Amino acid sequence: DTEVTQTPKHLVMGMTNKKSLKCEQHMGHRAMYWYKQKAKKPPELMFVYSYEKLSINESVPSRFSPECPNSSLLNLHLHALQPEDSALYLCASSQGQADYNEQFFGPGTRLTVL
Amino acid sequence: AQTVTQSQPEMSVQEAETVTLSCTYDTSESDYYLFWYKQPPSRQMILVIRQEAYKQQNATENRFSVNFQKAAKSFSLKISDSQLGDAAMYFCAYRRRGTGNQFYFGTGTSLTVIP
Numbered sequence: 001d002t003e004v005t006q007t008p009k010h011l012v013m014g015m016t017n018k019k020s021l022k023c024e025q026h027m028g029h030r031a032m033y034w035y036k037q038k039a040k041k042p043p044e045l046m047f048v049y050s051y052e053k054l055s056i057n058e059s060v061p062s063r064f065s066p067e068c069p070n071s072s073l074l075n076l077h078l079h080a081l082q083p084e085d086s087a088l089y090l091c092a093s094s095q096g097q098a099d100y101n102e103q104f105f106g107p108g109t110r111l112t113v114l
Numbered sequence: 115a116q117t118v119t120q121s122q123p124e125m126s127v128q129e130a131e132t133v134t135l136s137c138t139y140d141t142s143e144s145d146y147y148l149f150w151y152k153q154p155p156s157r158q159m160i161l162v163i164r165q166e167a168y169k170q171q172n173a174t175e176n177r178f179s180v181n182f183q184k185a186a187k188s189f190s191l192k193i194s195d196s197q198l199g200d201a202a203m204y205f206c207a208y209r210r211r212g213t214g215n216q217f218y219f220g221t222g223t224s225l226t227v228i229p
Contacts, residue, residue: 004158042205042219043159056216090159100147100166103217105159 003027004106006091012112015081021109023074023091032074033103034066035090043090049074050096081113118208120220127196128228134181135191135223137206144168145211148182148189151219154202162204165189167211193225201227 004025013019023032031050035043048056049068063085065077074091088108094101117140127133139148150162165173165182172180177194193200206220 040203040222040224042222045216048216100164102149102161102164105151107158 004091004093004104006089006106006109008109009107010110010112012114013078013081014114015083017081018077018079020078021076021089021091021111023076023093023106024072025093025104026072027093027104028071028095029093029104030071030096031094031101032068033092033094034074034076035092037088037090037108039088047076078111081111083113086111086113118206118218118220120204120206120223122223123221124224124226126226126228127193127200129196129198131196132192132194133196133225135193135204135206135225137189137191137220139187139189139206139208139218139220141187141208141210143210147209147211148180149207149209149217150178150180150189150191151205151207152200152202153205153222154199159205163191196227198227198229201225 007022033048034046036046037043045058046060047066052068063080067075088110090108091106092103094103119138146167148165151159152162153159163173163175163178165180172182179192181190203222203224205222208218
């Protein structure tokens with residue numbers, strides 16, 4: 001199984017809503033990542049978890065709150081988002097954080113903030 | 115921070131022909147990894163090919179090969195015998211050697227394959 005799954009596929013939320021994005025992998029990977037991607041732009045790193053601990057936070061606003069309940073699951077909790085937060089949110093995982101490790105990407109959640 | 119530049123926002127190629135996508139990067143490091151990722155429309159990003167900077171031999175994966183010029187800091191991707199399924203956004207990425215270092219992605223090249 002070389003798959004990273006993400007739910008939901010699409011999400012529309014208002015600026016006062018609270019919602020969560022979910023990411024799952026069963027490859028035994030110990031590093032998991034959240035990226036934000038705008039249309040026709042490269043992915044921008046948001047957070048990295050290594051062995052279920054947050055290792056990188058790229059100065060992301062606190063309205064995004066990541067959580068790694070176990071080694072297979074990664075959540076991104078959303079609260080009080082802005083319209084400019086509308087984007088494709090990608091989850092990825094890798095064997096570890098070593099330099100040669102390939103990142104496996106999920107299909108993404110397309111988020112629209114009204 | 116490292117920068118990765120893809121100077122061709124869009125490229126097109128006839129089916130069965132060969133196309134080369136360019137990528138340059140800026141780094142003061144001597145040891146690093148370079149990657150090409152492919153992102154088809156509405157589908158997930160997948161790794162196409164990976165190159166280790168300390169290896170002089172260019173990486174190849176079936177119809178995909180790279181031309182790695184370390185001194186020029188250039189890492190181009192050649193796609194031979196292009197197929198309709200090759201149509202996608204292609205991102206070049208750099209990662210410094212060592213643990214815990216992030217990927218730096220280029221701005222992407224959108225490849226169209228003409229039947």
